[in-house]
Amino acid sequence: MSRCLITGGAGFIGSSIAEYLLEEGHDVTILDNLSTGRDLNLQGIRDHERLTIRVGSITDSVLLTEVMAGQDEIYHMAAAVGVKLVADDPVRTIETNIYPTELLLRQAMHGGQKVFLASTSEVYGKNTKDSWVEEDDLQFGPTSKPRWAYGCSKAIDEFLALAYHQKYGLPVVIGRFFNVVGPRQVGNYGMVVPRFVESALQGIAPTVYDDGEQVRCFGHVSEVVRCVVGLMRKENLEHNLFNIGSDQPISIRELAERVVALVDPSLEIKYVPYKDYYGHDFEDVRRRVPNTNRLKETLGFKPVMTLDEILKDTIAAKKLALGLS
Numbered sequence: 001m002s003r004c005l006i007t008g009g010a011g012f013i014g015s016s017i018a019e020y021l022l023e024e025g026h027d028v029t030i031l032d033n034l035s036t037g038r039d040l041n042l043q044g045i046r047d048h049e050r051l052t053i054r055v056g057s058i059t060d061s062v063l064l065t066e067v068m069a070g071q072d073e074i075y076h077m078a079a080a081v082g083v084k085l086v087a088d089d090p091v092r093t094i095e096t097n098i099y100p101t102e103l104l105l106r107q108a109m110h111g112g113q114k115v116f117l118a119s120t121s122e123v124y125g126k127n128t129k130d131s132w133v134e135e136d137d138l139q140f141g142p143t144s145k146p147r148w149a150y151g152c153s154k155a156i157d158e159f160l161a162l163a164y165h166q167k168y169g170l171p172v173v174i175g176r177f178f179n180v181v182g183p184r185q186v187g188n189y190g191m192v193v194p195r196f197v198e199s200a201l202q203g204i205a206p207t208v209y210d211d212g213e214q215v216r217c218f219g220h221v222s223e224v225v226r227c228v229v230g231l232m233r234k235e236n237l238e239h240n241l242f243n244i245g246s247d248q249p250i251s252i253r254e255l256a257e258r259v260v261a262l263v264d265p266s267l268e269i270k271y272v273p274y275k276d277y278y279g280h281d282f283e284d285v286r287r288r289v290p291n292t293n294r295l296k297e298t299l300g301f302k303p304v305m306t307l308d309e310i311l312k313d314t315i316a317a318k319k320l321a322l323g324l325s
């Protein structure tokens with residue numbers, strides 16, 4: 001059994017990794033400052049005898065060094081997340097997404113620890129390829145547009161991780177998450193599925209930005225977690241970098257229609273310009289569809305949950321959280 005540290009372990013994906021690793025019998029330590037992560041996400045595991053929770057920031061280098069000592073595996077999930085949040089505070093983004101990752105990698109190199117680095121489909125930037133994006137299809141957006149700060153900061157993290165791997169043989173796995181959804185996700189930071197579900201459950205029509213023809217693929221967090229841990233367990237990986245998520249595209253218009261059909265068909269979907277939400281014109285990613293062949297070939301992974309199953313699971317959980325049943 002391993003000792004595993006999850007930075008950002010109180011987040012939506014981090015807490016799901018914690019549950020999975022505890023279930024497998026490992027010792028788990030969570031480091032989280034509970035900014036975007038929530039204590040509520042740890043409700044089911046808070047009192048687990050093999051879980052240690054440390055409340056603090058990854059920007060506290062003394063604390064980070066202390067919690068990393070003695071661990072076998074590091075799941076680096078902590079980051080400033082959400083395009084809007086990151087664009088609104090670019091300095092915090094650098095402080096959270098870049099410096100601590102460098103320290104963490106350096107420490108892991110000294111400690112002989114294996115690292116999973118959570119990255120994002122945002123690194124594909126302005127890629128407009130109308131088929132699937134493969135791992136090397138990066139096309140950065142301009143640095144003058146804060147919208148791209150998140151993707152650029154995570155791309156730097158990827159460079160750092162691969163640099164430590166190349167120079168020092170540090171074992172690293174980088175996972176680029178594509179629109180991960182599930183019960184505990186909240187809609188405060190953009191995240192379209194919880195926003196649509198929460199608003200429909202409260203009798204308010206979902207708000208679609210622009211024409212709704214932008215395309216995404218939604219993967220269930222439980223399947224994503226299986227991929228993350230599966231990649232960490234795999235010996236002699238041929239690659240260090242993987243797209244992780246579903247590859248089944250759906251337009252945001254159709255997503256809104258499905259949510260409304262499942263929750264309250266009487267609701268009339270609203271279409272608004274981007275600037276009503278972002279306060280200015282927004283460079284959205286019109287199409288975000290991963291090529292997941294590398295993941296499939298490496299793990300034999302194939303997502304099994306359909307979008308309707310994912311939505312029903314999310315709706316049921318939100319009803320409970322909102323006290324509706």
Ligand code: UDP
Pocket residue numbers: 083179189190191192193195196207208209210214216252284285288
């Ligand atoms: N979106 C929307 N209404 C909302 C929230 C998001 O129409 O209330 C759109 C957003 O403009 C984007 C898509 O849904 O085109 C996915 O947004 P999200 O923030 O969930 O993911 P990302 O854009 O980071 O892939």
